[in-house]
Amino acid sequence: MRNAFGRRRRGRLSAILLSALLLATGCAGAGAIGAGGQTLVIAIVANPQMNDAIALSDQFERDHPGIELKFVSLPENQARAKITASTATQGGEFDVVMISNYETPQWADNGWLENLQPYIDSTEGYDADDFIPSIRESLSDDGDMYAVPFYGESSFVAYRKDLFQQAGLTMPQNPTWEQIAGFAEQLDDPANGVAGICLRGKPGWGESLAPFSTVVNTFGARYFDEDWNAQLTSPEFKEAANFYVNLVREHGQTGASSAGFTECGTRYGQGEAAMWYDATVMAGTNEDPASSTVAGKSGYVSAPVNKTDASGWLYTWSLALPKVTENKDAAWEFMRWMTDKQFVQTVGEEFGWNRVPPGVRQSTYEIDEYTEAAKAYAQPTLDGIREANQDNTMTEPVPYPGIQFVGIPEFQDLGTRISQQLSAAIAGQKTVDEALEQAQEYAETVGQAYRETQ
Amino acid sequence: MRLGRISLTAFTWLVAILFVFPVIWMVLTSFKTEADAYTDPPKLFFTPTLEQFAGVFERGFLPYLANSGFVTLISTLAVLLLAIPASYALSISPVKGTSNVLGFFLSTKMLPIVAAIIPLYVISQNLQLLDNVWALIILYTAMNLPLAIWMMRSFFLEVPKEMIEAARVDGAKLPTLLYRVVLPVVAPGIAATALICVIFSWTEFFYAVNLSAARAGTVPVFLSGFITSEGLYWAQLSAAALLASLPVMIIGWIAQNHLVRGLSMGAVK
Numbered sequence: 001m002r003n004a005f006g007r008r009r010r011g012r013l014s015a016i017l018l019s020a021l022l023l024a025t026g027c028a029g030a031g032a033i034g035a036g037g038q039t040l041v042i043a044i045v046a047n048p049q050m051n052d053a054i055a056l057s058d059q060f061e062r063d064h065p066g067i068e069l070k071f072v073s074l075p076e077n078q079a080r081a082k083i084t085a086s087t088a089t090q091g092g093e094f095d096v097v098m099i100s101n102y103e104t105p106q107w108a109d110n111g112w113l114e115n116l117q118p119y120i121d122s123t124e125g126y127d128a129d130d131f132i133p134s135i136r137e138s139l140s141d142d143g144d145m146y147a148v149p150f151y152g153e154s155s156f157v158a159y160r161k162d163l164f165q166q167a168g169l170t171m172p173q174n175p176t177w178e179q180i181a182g183f184a185e186q187l188d189d190p191a192n193g194v195a196g197i198c199l200r201g202k203p204g205w206g207e208s209l210a211p212f213s214t215v216v217n218t219f220g221a222r223y224f225d226e227d228w229n230a231q232l233t234s235p236e237f238k239e240a241a242n243f244y245v246n247l248v249r250e251h252g253q254t255g256a257s258s259a260g261f262t263e264c265g266t267r268y269g270q271g272e273a274a275m276w277y278d279a280t281v282m283a284g285t286n287e288d289p290a291s292s293t294v295a296g297k298s299g300y301v302s303a304p305v306n307k308t309d310a311s312g313w314l315y316t317w318s319l320a321l322p323k324v325t326e327n328k329d330a331a332w333e334f335m336r337w338m339t340d341k342q343f344v345q346t347v348g349e350e351f352g353w354n355r356v357p358p359g360v361r362q363s364t365y366e367i368d369e370y371t372e373a374a375k376a377y378a379q380p381t382l383d384g385i386r387e388a389n390q391d392n393t394m395t396e397p398v399p400y401p402g403i404q405f406v407g408i409p410e411f412q413d414l415g416t417r418i419s420q421q422l423s424a425a426i427a428g429q430k431t432v433d434e435a436l437e438q439a440q441e442y443a444e445t446v447g448q449a450y451r452e453t454q
Numbered sequence: 455m456r457l458g459r460i461s462l463t464a465f466t467w468l469v470a471i472l473f474v475f476p477v478i479w480m481v482l483t484s485f486k487t488e489a490d491a492y493t494d495p496p497k498l499f500f501t502p503t504l505e506q507f508a509g510v511f512e513r514g515f516l517p518y519l520a521n522s523g524f525v526t527l528i529s530t531l532a533v534l535l536l537a538i539p540a541s542y543a544l545s546i547s548p549v550k551g552t553s554n555v556l557g558f559f560l561s562t563k564m565l566p567i568v569a570a571i572i573p574l575y576v577i578s579q580n581l582q583l584l585d586n587v588w589a590l591i592i593l594y595t596a597m598n599l600p601l602a603i604w605m606m607r608s609f610f611l612e613v614p615k616e617m618i619e620a621a622r623v624d625g626a627k628l629p630t631l632l633y634r635v636v637l638p639v640v641a642p643g644i645a646a647t648a649l650i651c652v653i654f655s656w657t658e659f660f661y662a663v664n665l666s667a668a669r670a671g672t673v674p675v676f677l678s679g680f681i682t683s684e685g686l687y688w689a690q691l692s693a694a695a696l697l698a699s700l701p702v703m704i705i706g707w708i709a710q711n712h713l714v715r716g717l718s719m720g721a722v723k
Contacts, residue, residue, distance in 0.1 A: 041585075041667055041668040041669075041670075043667070045681065045683075046678075046679045046681065047681045047682050047683065048682065048687075051513075051682075054513070055512075069581065070668035070669070071668070072667050072668050072671065072675075072679075073679035074675070074678055074679055075679070075681040075683065076664065076683045078663055078678060081664075082663065082664065082667075085575060085664065086667075089575065089576065089579060091575070091582075091584055093584055093585050093667035093668075094667060103649050206683075248512055258552075261683060262682075262683065266492055269492065270492065270493075289489075290487070290488055290489045291488055291489060291492060423631075
């Protein structure tokens with residue numbers, strides 16, 4: 001019996017399992033940090049421009065011996081959840097965090113962020129006045145900046161110049177939504193697999209709700225009135241929602257209710273859409289011959305309007321310093337490096353000028369190499385961002401900051417619920433009116449809480 | 455009869471291909487350039503490149519691999535160390551209230567982990583365990599333990615009573631009984647349990663992403679860094695995914711050979 005169940009076999013089995021594991025673990029010296037000097041841990045959103053910054057971070061370490069950089073790079077949703085948890089509980093895992101103009105004013109109010117104005121003022125040559133004013137304001141509280149912008153974006157329309165020419169159409173510089181709907185109808189060509197327009201329909205407050213909210217604004221609607229009464233069933237809101245849903249249902253891409261930025265980018269890049277209304281950073285992907293078959297064939301014009309003069313959104317990924325950070329001076333040194341004029345130059349020279357982080361510094365738009373490389377979209381991007389404020393993009397006063405979002409903490413949840421209703425309407429599972437009734441209920445609950453605290 | 459067998463074989467192949475296809479597609483995509491990766495219709499023939507793998511290593515894959523390996527190894531060993539005596543006490547010589555104990559173990563799996571993450575985060579923070587591999591080791595051990603005990607108990611129950619009695623008659627005390635008689639019989643079961651623990655620890659994402667940052671990050675966290683909301687990097691994501699799943703595939707393959715051999719061994723001759 002002992003032979004049949006002998007030690008040898010058992011020993012070999014566990015030895016093989018163990019050695020395979022050890023092989024997989026390498027040296028298993030996990031969890032240790034570099035000895036000596038300071039280590040900065042930076043939480044960052046895993047977008048292309050940020051990855052370029054990570055790739056260039058060796059240069060920073062070379063120029064700053066004694067500072068070691070460690071990046072935690074996560075997709076937007078995970079990064080947002082993690083950075084929020086860490087900052088709110090003062091977890092202190094991160095010395096520098098990447099947040100947007102949605103979080104910055106709220107977190108500055110909560111006292112979670114270090115005021116950066118003293119650092120900016122005492123750093124020679126940093127030139128904060130060079131930041132595009134709308135971006136700077138969106139990151140400021142009482143005139144002091146609480147985050148420094150890395151890249152900024154608005155929204156605009158990309159259109160296929162060749163298809164427009166074939167159809168004998170001319171795209172105006174400042175189109176209205178009515179004109180866009182007309183073009184979409186004429187260019188919609190299901191037989192050849194070309195949709196009239198690509199519009200986001202994927203649920204998520206940062207997905208479909210971003211372009212949709214700009215339509216809401218320019219149609220003269222709003223999420224809340226000044227007394228926090230939800231306004232999602234107002235005639236203007238219904239008109240905007242019907243317009244958006246009908247446009248994407250009738251002349252939009254197939255599978256619209258699950259298409260977000262990435263999906264639309266793939267379709268447009270493969271020549272499967274005649275127009276695409278989305279973030280201005282899309283131009284970088286559209287014009288990259290490595291990923292796009294339509295590079296050089298697109299024109300770019302400002303975000304379509306209805307009752308307002310402008311309608312583009314405003315968004316910026318920026319760097320902030322949590323109050324609990326211990327190495328504040330070293331952290332600022334890094335933040336300065338990543339948002340400085342020199343960084344733009346370095347990216348342009350190392351990776352090419354169309355990979356420069358756009359939409360932040362006005363001086364970027366004075367660099368000849370950049371304006372040449374980005375001539376199709378540089379000016380519309382800059383104009384879009386400059387005009388992106390509530391005065392230009394809304395007709396009615398609102399009690400919250402933000403253009404394509406409602407700048408309150410509850411909006412992450414509320415916006416996602418509203419967008420799920422919108423997606424259901426796009427998918428044809430319910431009517432626009434039914435979707436808005438439901439969304440109004442959600443919004444009313446949030447509005448109630450704000451009415452009570454007023 | 456024969457027709458039935460042929461159609462069954464064909465069906466099995468169909469299901470197998472359906473399951474394996476995404477993996478094969480991932481492997482193919484990982485050897486493409488980014489431009490080849492988005493073509494529509496998809497390209498089946500292309501010039502393979504290793505550029506995506508180089509990119510993954512450039513982004514610092516190895517520390518994450520070391521963390522994952524360390525966490526997986528230690529937590530799996532800890533699970534085995536705790537689950538083997540527990541299963542013995544719950545099967546071969548059942549203690550009082552065995553079914554209650556088993557129910558209690560299982561009940562710890564009934565709370566969705568997302569409901570426990572905030573207390574866990576705060577506790578880790580107070581214990582200075584945030585961004586520390588030991589926090590993950592403790593959690594993965596706790597996460598896998600109930601399942602391991604349940605699984606192993608069913609293997610232990612299959613050990614023939616006669617064999618244990620015979621050993622007792624021969625004068626074997628508990629340690630000898632456990633290590634010389636019982637364990638060899640259930641070795642394939644233990645290997646299967648260990649493999650499941652390895653897979654669960656290796657692929658766990660939720661705890662890892664919430665409780666780790668720069669120092670204790672594991673492979674799934676590293677992998678998610680390749681997902682981006684702006685830009686298209688499918689080839690590189692596929693390369694990272696392939697590298698992340700390779701260790702588990704290799705371990706699974708090695709263990710499988712032994713599992714089959716072990717299972718066909720037969721306890722009583």
